[in-house]
Amino acid sequence: MADVAATAPNRAGSLLRAALGPLVFALVIVVIWKAAVTVFAVPPYIMPPPEATLAAFEANFGKIGLSVALTLRNAAAGLVVAFLVAIGLAALFVNSQKATHAVLPIVIGLRTAPVLAIAPILIMVFGRGIGTAIVVVVIVSFFPIMVNAMKGFSSTRKNALELMHVLGASRVQLFLKVRFPFALPFIFAGLRSAATSAILSAMLAEWLSGAPGLGSLILDAASYRKNDLLWAAVVVSMLLAYLIFSATTLVEKRLTSWRS
Template sequence: MADIAAPVVGPSAAARLRGMVGPVVFVVVLLALWKLAVTAFAVPPYIMPPPEAAWTAFLKEADKIGYALFFTLRNAAAGLLVAFVLAIVLAAIFVSSRKVTHAVLPIVIGLRTAPVLAIAPILIMIFGRGIGTAIAVVVIVSFFPIMVNAMKGFSSTRKNALELMHVLGAGWFKTFIKVRLPFALPFIFAGLRSAATSAILSAMLAEWLSGAPGLGTLILDASSYRKTGLLWAAVIVSMIMAYTIYWLTTAVEKRLTAWRN
């Protein structure tokens, strides 16, 4: 029995280890290049501190960074959730009705092409200097790639599956839930991966512009007070969180689309 079970567990664990080697090697090489560049070109610490200075600042200001990270993740998660629901609803409507697509899609595209920096003062006046502005910025930045990929996914449903649902007497909603949505999952997750990584950046941008608590404000304050170690520590934390969100999104996609294999 043990001999039969061993080959099943082994490749899975080995695959996980192989998946971890790449990111670890990348981080080590990046830190080595960072240290080499700072040393070789004698970069002043007020411009770019060495990696150990950023690590020291992280340990010293861990509470402050964790507090700011909480607000940024909260804003990004809330905005991404709203963007996801809005994108799926709009994509479903656009696929179902060409008249609505021709009437509403140009407005959606126009809203997406508006520079966030240009409309940020308007958003601050509407939503105030808090979570409302951060959510609005994240939604504007994140919903479009999800919507475009969802539209492509909903349109890629096999015709024989749609015809089968029609023969069985299924309505639009049941056909959407049972057929269109499962077929569109790979496309939706492709857009979600792109949107999820940019959600952190857009939340930080909103914090930077509005002064709300978060990593964006922390980085701005650290820059103003010339705390370059803290600044770089916060930047690295934001990069790690963006990669973590991307990895989690990929893992969820594999779990939900395993049936396709």
């Protein structure tokens, strides 16, 4: 019990120290923002001061909150699909050279296709809703997860593989009990990049298709010259991407703590 009681303050202190850095950085950014607007006399229609942006956020809290929820839904759904597709393709490529030579060039070609160029096709096929947003998120997000997963699956320790072969493990057991756990740090490295890209790609899909979310909110604010609301939505999107990145890092530490 004494150990548990001693551990709790340590965890609270660690969380406080982890939050202090981003808060200080955000404060510095706000001070620089305010100083730049004041010193250079930047017009409000280009860059409003921080207090005007905060006022717009408070005045449109419900609208921004709904947009955040919709964008998060689209990004999360697309990221789940991207993760499953990436892990499946990485496992296939690691276990089959023929599949690598046959399918990998197609995957690379799909990834290099500009989303803006194929957006009209996606909208015609999947409609102006969550379907297009999910597909855009998958196209943008799956590749870094797949590449890192392939690297992780290929870096499994040989002695662990040999031991599983001696024990008569099947390919599925070998993948689930050895390759996948050893590849988790690599997978999370790709997932951190993909998670932040998922928010931006979901906003891009909303912008292109007109589906509700942060992307369409920013577009509407720009169209109606509501610059304070536009900047408030942009700042919220940046904070959202940072929070998702931090959450992914926290989950990684939880799931890979056994390695240390």
